[in-house]
Amino acid sequence: MEAIRLGLVGCGGMGHRHLFGLAELHRAGLCRFAPVAACDPRHENAVSLAAHVTEHFGTRPAVVGTMDELASVGGIQAVDICTDPPHHHTLAVEAMRRGWDAMVEKPMGLTARACRLMRQAAVETGRLLSVAENYRRDPINRLAKALLDQGVIGRTRFMMHNTAGGRDQMLISVWRHQKNMSGILLDVGVHFSDMIEYLMGDVTTVYAQTRLYEKTRKNPMAGKDPDAVEHTSPAGVYERWQKDMPAEFEATAEDAAYATLVFASGAVGQYLEEHAAHGRGFWHRAVYGERGSLDLPGDRSGQPINLTLDDGGLIEGAAILDLVPDFHVDDATAALFGGTRLWRYSFPFAETDRKIIAIEYADFADAILTGRPPEVGPDMGARSVAISYAMLESGALNRPVTIDEVLDDRTHTYQAEINESLGI
Ligand SMILES: NC(=O)c1ccc[n+]([C@@H]2O[C@H](COP(=O)([O-])OP(=O)(O)OC[C@H]3O[C@@H](n4cnc5c(N)ncnc54)[C@H](O)[C@@H]3O)[C@@H](O)[C@H]2O)c1
Known part of the structure; x- marks a missing residue:
């Protein structure tokens, strides 16, 4: 079976840790992805990640700085988004609209409203959205x-x-x-x-x-x-x-x-x-x-x-x-x-970290190939964001807050300033 052509988007700390996880899966003979591009506006970060791809996979991925450039690589089927959180919703929505399945690091979106935009895009496009939640x-x-x-x-x-x-x-x-x-x-x-x-x-x-x-x-x-x-x-x-x-x-x-x-x-x-x-x-x-x-x-x-x-x-x-x-x-x-x-x-921390990230990739690939939902999909990813913000909303309002009122974006006193900074 042809490997799924994967774009690695966001090549900072977690982008590198994800690549080490993908390499761990590759070494175990279980990797269904071909990492074909490293995308980051910080060129040196994309170059660094690409070098690790070459070291572990023996292939030379494209080094790009934007989603347009990523699209021009050709044949991209999925992306793994490891940018800092303010970009998660814009990049994931854009990826799904381009017809790519997406895995996104936690927190799924920066606010409950950002998560709603991602959930809507997943429904509208029918693409798969997996949240790389590792601890479970x-x-x-x-x-x-x-x-x-x-x-x-x-x-x-x-x-x-x-x-x-x-x-x-x-x-x-x-x-x-x-x-x-x-x-x-x-x-x-x-x-x-x-x-x-x-x-x-x-x-x-x-x-x-x-x-x-x-x-x-x-x-x-x-x-x-x-x-x-x-x-x-x-x-x-x-x-x-x-x-x-x-x-x-x-x-x-x-x-x-x-x-x-x-x-x-x-x-x-x-x-x-x-x-x-x-x-x-x-x-x-x-x-x-x-x-x-x-x-x-x-x-x-x-x-x-x-x-x-x-x-x-x-x-x-x-x-x-x-x-x-x-x-x-x-x-x-x-x-x-x-x-x-x-x-x-008992493994050194870096090895445990790689193995658990490898499991996330195995789940993402299996979901793409079989059509089953990923273990942590948009609904669950959004719930975790809502629970963390329910605490911050409760702190701001000094009253009990339900998860539903945050999830549905009815309560956003604390998040208002963040939504404004995102322009949503
Ligand atoms: N699951 C975990 O255990 C775990 C651990 C650490 C980080 N994370 C998550 O991973 C994500 C990244 O964290 P980090 O520590 O790697 O941050 P980081 O700051 O080290 O790296 C972020 C990278 O994203 C790049 N970037 C920014 N905008 C971009 C864009 N539009 N397109 C492509 N790349 C872009 C930056 O240039 C940078 O290289 C965060 O969501 C964070 O919460 C998860």
């Missing part, structure tokens, strides 16, 4: 979902998702601290929103307090030689851009949310996302049910789940699999992670 594809999160679906802890009553850390440091890039570019509570929070619904089902209402504590953020990499420092950014790819970012800059996006969530099932969630915490940082996700609890490890950590049952105590190690006899991961995950029934794994 972690095999340990697959196991967590299987345990919950199997009713191992009984009906769920509450979940906690609590994270804190960050102080006044820049998280990866300047734009993650700018309200109109995808502030940190959206950039990181949208992953958590997706995971929360993946495990617990629909969220209906949130009531949140939000804060902007650290109005000046610091970039410790400014002016440093990236080759002379230990790489600490995700998958070690960001330092070469961070060295040229300012040492200090103003942050305009809220950096803390404290929320209560209500689920359609009747369960309740406690949510704390703190990117400005000083002192001891922490990460905690747990689900409690009628008969026991699940303590879940950090996404992409490979650590085991801690399951405690009233009538069985702590279930440790591979014994957890006995409770879910039908659990098995999909073929691509099994091939990449080396097992169909995984309860832990």
